[in-house]
Amino acid sequence: MTRTSGPEPAVAAGEDPRRYAQLLSAVYDATMSGARAPARPRDVIGDSWQRVMNLGVDPENRGPADSVDAAALEQMRRDSGLVEILPELTGSLRSVLQDSDNLLVVADRLGRVLWRSGAPSVLDRADRLGFVEGADWAEDSVGTNAIGTALVSRSAVQIFSAEHFVRTHHAWTCASSPIKDPRTGRVLGLVDVSGPASSVHPTTLALIDAVSRLAEAQLREQHRRTLDNLRSVAAPMLARSETPALAVDGHGWVAAVASVPVRNRVLLPDEVAPGRLWVPTLGVCDLEPLPGGWMVRPASSQRDGVVDGESTPTTIRIDVSDPSRTVVEVSSPFGTWSHEPTPRHAEILFLLAARRDGRTAAELATELFGDNGRAITVRAEMSRLRKAFAGVVLAQPYRIDESAVVELALPVDRSRILPYSAAPAVRALRAPAR
Structure with a gap:
């Protein structure tokens, strides 16, 4: 892909849609042919075009692969976590x-269309593009589009006319905003408004972003009620407990405690089962199921990292090979524990794994934000990260424990390393190795 040195388009879509569409078409044609473009695309568009080119997406593609059948679509809807908030x-x-x-349109976290509604005429036009329920509109399926690109960037995105990578989509404008699960920080899906390019309006993006935030508020209220129910079950049990314990929901959010320092959350792996488990900040714990959660009891005697009198190193595998999620797996003498960190924590862990000698707060601020004056922000984030990975992530300087074995799993295509990240250091590490 040829990068131009010219300015971004000076005309906004909402000011003069026809003129803006003409300029974008010229930029698109030049970029696809390798010629010098009259302007450069917006960064979010240029980055997306680069990704989908590397993926081999055909700009003449007519649409996504065939959609799923009715039974599979219904299962996808149930699994999305969006059914309960769909009316709101x-x-x-x-x-x-x-x-x-x-x-x-409402899509799931993988970019698959779950529900859509609109006038029959626009539904017919969408059908011809394959923009139907059950279809995959991720970037690796149909290139740059509001659904797929919003999921990669994890932010609200509006795509107008020739900013779409596939040529047959140029007659459309689309705006999408992700919906994040307040319990985990992960993207559950998104809401999208799409229509003819002539229908573009500058307020559409703000409108759907506000709707996404309202949906997240509804999820937070549902979670509060869930914790209240769990607390009513666990409180009498904890009152009778002779040992320290705490009751948590399936995501580790604390409902009640007994003889344990108060905290909002403990990190649990995605797959939890009754028995003994290493829990960050608590150490080895015994887990017992509760209705809607777990009773967590720190083991009475434990020596971190020592089995049968011998020290066993901890292995930390940071897997960024899947552009849609990062998984951190910690293997200790007490077993293996895995967790999907927040996007910011994924960036930090990736940078700490890429350079084991550590960073100061100012250095991390430069690498994350391009501004060493944001050290206070970094310290606050590192405080949260170190609580989650106690004994693994250390300070002065910030680093991963030198005694740990660190494995870093990268995607085959380096341009897909944490594709949502705008951190300067991450962007630099996406460049092909020379």
């Missing part, structure tokens, strides 16, 4: 979009 998610937008030429 779509209700207000339906009234705004009534009698318009736009589609309202």
Whole structure:
């Protein structure tokens, strides 16, 4: 892909859609042919075009692969975590979009269309593109588009006309905003408004982003009620407990404690089973199931890292090979524990693994934000990270424990390393090795 040194387009889509579409078409044609473009695409678009080119997506592609059958679609809907908030998610937008030429779409975290609604005429046009329920609209399927690109960037995105990578999508404008699970920080899915390019409006992106935030507020309220129910079950048990313990939900959020320092959350692996488990900040614990959660009891006697009198090194595997998620796996003498960190923590762990000698807060601020004056922000984030990975991530300087074995799993295509990240150091490490 040829990068131009010219400015970004000076005309905004909402000011003069036809002129802006013409300019974008010229930029697109030049970029695809390798010629010098009259302007450069927005960074979010240029980065996406580079990714999908590296993936081998065909710009003449007619649309995604065949959609799934009705049974598979229903299962995808149930698994999405969005069913319970669907009325709140779509209700207000339906009234705004009534009698318009736009589609309202809800997709899951993989970019698969779960629900859509709109006027019959625009639904027919969407059908011809394969923009149907059950279809895959991730970037690696249909290139740059609001659904796939918002999922990669983890932020609200509007894609207009020739900013789409596939040529047949140039007649459309789309805006999408991710919905994050407040319990885990992971993206559950997104809400999207799509329609003819002539229907572009500068307020659309702000509108759907506000709807996404309202959906997240609804999820937080549901979670609060879940913790209240768990607390009502666990409190009498903890009152009778003769040993330290705490009751947590399936994501580690604390509902009640007994003789344990108060905390909001402990990190649990994605797959939890009754028995003995190493838990960050608590050490080795015994886990017992509760309705809606777990009773966690720190083991009465433990010596970290020592088995049968011999020290056993901890192995930390940081897997960024899947662009959609990072998984950290910690193997200790007490077993193996895995966790999907937040995007910011994934960036930090990746940088600490890439250079084992460590960083100061100012150095990390430069690598994450391009500004060494943001050291206070870094210290606050590192405090949270070190609580999650106690004994693994150390300070002065910030580093991964020197005695640990660190394994870093990268994608085959280096440009797909943490693709949502705008951190200067991460962007530099995406460059091909020379």
